[in-house]
Amino acid sequence: MSQITARIPDNLLAELDAAASSLRRSRADVIRQAVEYYLDDYEDLRAAVSVLRDPADPVLDWKSVRRELLDQD
Numbered sequence: 001m002s003q004i005t006a007r008i009p010d011n012l013l014a015e016l017d018a019a020a021s022s023l024r025r026s027r028a029d030v031i032r033q034a035v036e037y038y039l040d041d042y043e044d045l046r047a048a049v050s051v052l053r054d055p056a057d058p059v060l061d062w063k064s065v066r067r068e069l070l071d072q073d
Contacts, residue, residue, distance in 0.1 A: 020030045051057060
C-alpha cells in the first residue's frame with residue numbers, strides 16, 4: 001500500500017477528526033473511504049457525460065415521449 005501526503009485547511013481537519021471519532025475510525029480510514037466514494041462518483045459522472053456526448057445516441061423530444069406515454073393504456 002502506498003502513502004501520500006496532503007495539506008488541508010484546519011477547519012476541514014477538525015471536521016475529519018470529528019467524523020473519524022464519531023465513526024470510531026482513523027483519519028486514514030475516513031480519507032480512504034472518502035476517496036473511494038469520490039472516485040466511484042467520478043466514474044459514474046464520466047460515463048454519463050460520455051453517453052450524453054455520443055452522437056449515435058438519439059435525442060428525444062419530451063413532448064413526443066410524453067404523448068406516447070400518456071396514450072398507452
